[in-house]
Amino acid sequence: MRWPRRQHPPPAPQDLDHGERVIAAAPLDDGGTITVTTHRLIVDGPESVRCPWHLIDSGGYRPDRDELWASFVDERPRQTWRISAPAQVPDAFRERVQASVVLVERVDIDRATSARVVLRKDLSDGALSVQVLYKDGADPDHPELRAGVADSVTRLAEHVGREL
Incomplete structure (x- = not known):
């Protein structure tokens, strides 16, 4: 029986940030x-x-x-x-x-009009940000969708106890 050759890990990138592993x-x-x-x-x-x-x-x-x-x-x-x-x-x-995902909330108006509101954490410094990801073809200016996204952002902010 032949043992497989052990592969050595590739070298680490040279541009790692302070504290990055x-x-x-x-x-x-x-x-x-x-x-x-x-x-x-x-x-x-x-x-x-x-x-x-x-x-x-x-x-x-x-x-x-x-x-x-x-x-x-x-x-x-x-x-x-x-x-x-x-x-x-x-x-x-x-x-x-x-x-990096802290909280996710879906906003569904109909099959074609929806979005995901995602609270994300930058893993390098812990900073929080809100991302609104619209379904392909959804109009971000649709009044109901815009209102639903705003309500969702408010709820996410309440969950984490800070303004977003």
């Missing part, structure tokens, strides 16, 4: 590296990424394709990375995104 890392199939830190997702390779966890809307790992994907809250396009030997990266990725 590497949780998991893996080599990408394209020769780059993906690193999950306490504060952000770091991808070094053809398309570099430095993204704090509170700006990642969702993501996950597809083992049948060896792909980790992420969609972002800001204007960044959805991205996918191929990782044949992911180690703990998928679990750490999921845990960090979830750790």
Whole structure:
């Protein structure tokens, strides 16, 4: 029986912030590296990424394709990375995104008009922010939706005991 070769973890990124730690890392199939830190997702390779966890809307790992994907809250396009030997990266990725979510409330007017109001925490400094994520095609200026979002923000602020 032949033992598998032990793979050494990729080197840690050189630009870590004060107090930031590497949780998991893996080599990408394209020769780059993906690193999950306490504060952000770091991808070094053809398309570099430095993204704090509170700006990642969702993501996950597809083992049948060896792909980790992420969609972002800001204007960044959805991205996918191929990782044949992911180690703990998928679990750490999921845990960090979830750790940044404090509270979520849905505002549903009808099937086409809805939004998610999300209270997120910046994991580097603990600062809270509100994100309003509209369903594709929903009009943010729809009067009922706008009122529902405002009510939701008020409720979230009450839950955490501060103005948002």
